[in-house]
Amino acid sequence: MLYLTRDDFPIFVPFGVIGFYRYLWYLIRITASFAYHPIPLPENPTYIASEDVTIIVPTIDAGEEFKEAAHSWLVGKPKEIIIITEEKMLGPLQELANAVDPERIRVLTVPYANKRLQMSHGIKNTTTDIIVFADDDAIWPPTLLPYVLACFEDQKVGGVGTSQRVKPVGDRMTVWEVLAAFRLTIRNIEISSSTHIDGGLPCLSGRTAAYRTVILKDPEFLHGFTHDYWLDKYQLNSGDDKFLTRWMVSHGWSTYVQCCKEAELLSTMKPNWRFLKQVLRWTRNTWRSDLRSLFMERHIWTIHPYVAYTMxxxxxNPFTLLAGPVLVSYVVYKSTIPVDKGGFHLPWWNVILSYVVWLTATRTAKLLPHLWDRPQDIIYVPAFILFGYYFAVMKIYALFTLHETGWGTRAGIGDPTAATAAADGNSSGITDDKVRQAPYQNLRSPAPQYPLRPMEIQVGQAQ
Incomplete structure (x- = not known):
């Protein structure tokens, strides 16, 4: 790049070794994504939603969007939906459940608003073979459950995820929602390509993910899930989906992602600047989980080497991304110095204009899968470019603030230490006696001996 700038080349070409490396791997990802194929529906399915699926929804402030989401879940005919909330929200959520389907929706409570505590309570109260975790605003297509269940025909598969799109909160998307949609498009490409290349993925997104119940009822899992600490000091509440994904890898279970329209959910995002607080929380979770996967647990290196590479x-990535504008600033500075004194021959405005054109063209190319469906969003490409640099700075900031474990976007989230202490001190108040006495009652998979491995599970035939 600098060599061309020093020559008599008429424009500035902001492309060097780092750029060649990054675009080469992007081409690999996009090629693998095109080669990826979702698992088709079986002719004689082992699992049937009406017999084998419980949907668990941890929430504290579900509103009208919950009704739309719940109606979409019920179309798939699950056996039961369990809503887990804090005690003060029991009344409002019970009214919502009664308005939707009181026969199949059950509302349970925990003493504190704590997502992992709520999820574990739902696990203990589940009597079906498959658990599907869902956010309270996740809207499913009618075919999602059958396509998710199709992946469990492979008895080595322990967890299944889906692709996602953004549902606008209002009549049209705000710039924040478009930025989120851009990110989801890139994520869908990443998870489909990694699934195709080596069968792994960095995270089974908590917006909707399915797991075998026998894995999650493991007492070791339940304890680790609700007693998860960063550096043995800071207890974690968010990052539950990262923990679940790492558990699948460390315990020998395969995962799969159904990236197809039949299993593509809609989810709302923050339509304002609070979206940045969401991203900061996700970024901290990613740092903590990826560092654990790569350097503490290390199973990922041998089981999913491509996913390890992406991590x-x-x-x-933030350092290489910021290297671009730093180097361009240096070139601009050199362009203000006469050539006979060691400067570059191009005027500074040529360098800046060339850089802006290059960024716009290359970023637009990366977003083509999204722009194919929503060409009107092309006007937001400059905002996406600026957000990319902001995100790089945010990632570095997040790296140095991993001790901050607060939720960030929801008021009323309980302190995880207090919530866990309450659960440990009063387990009878959190787990139904019937479930504690017979945690595997009605499961077609017999009560296993832990630690559980994929080949140890036995599944009966669909009735």
């Missing part, structure tokens, strides 16, 4: 790449 390492993300560690350095």
């Amino acid at each position: 390492v790449d993300k560690l350095f």
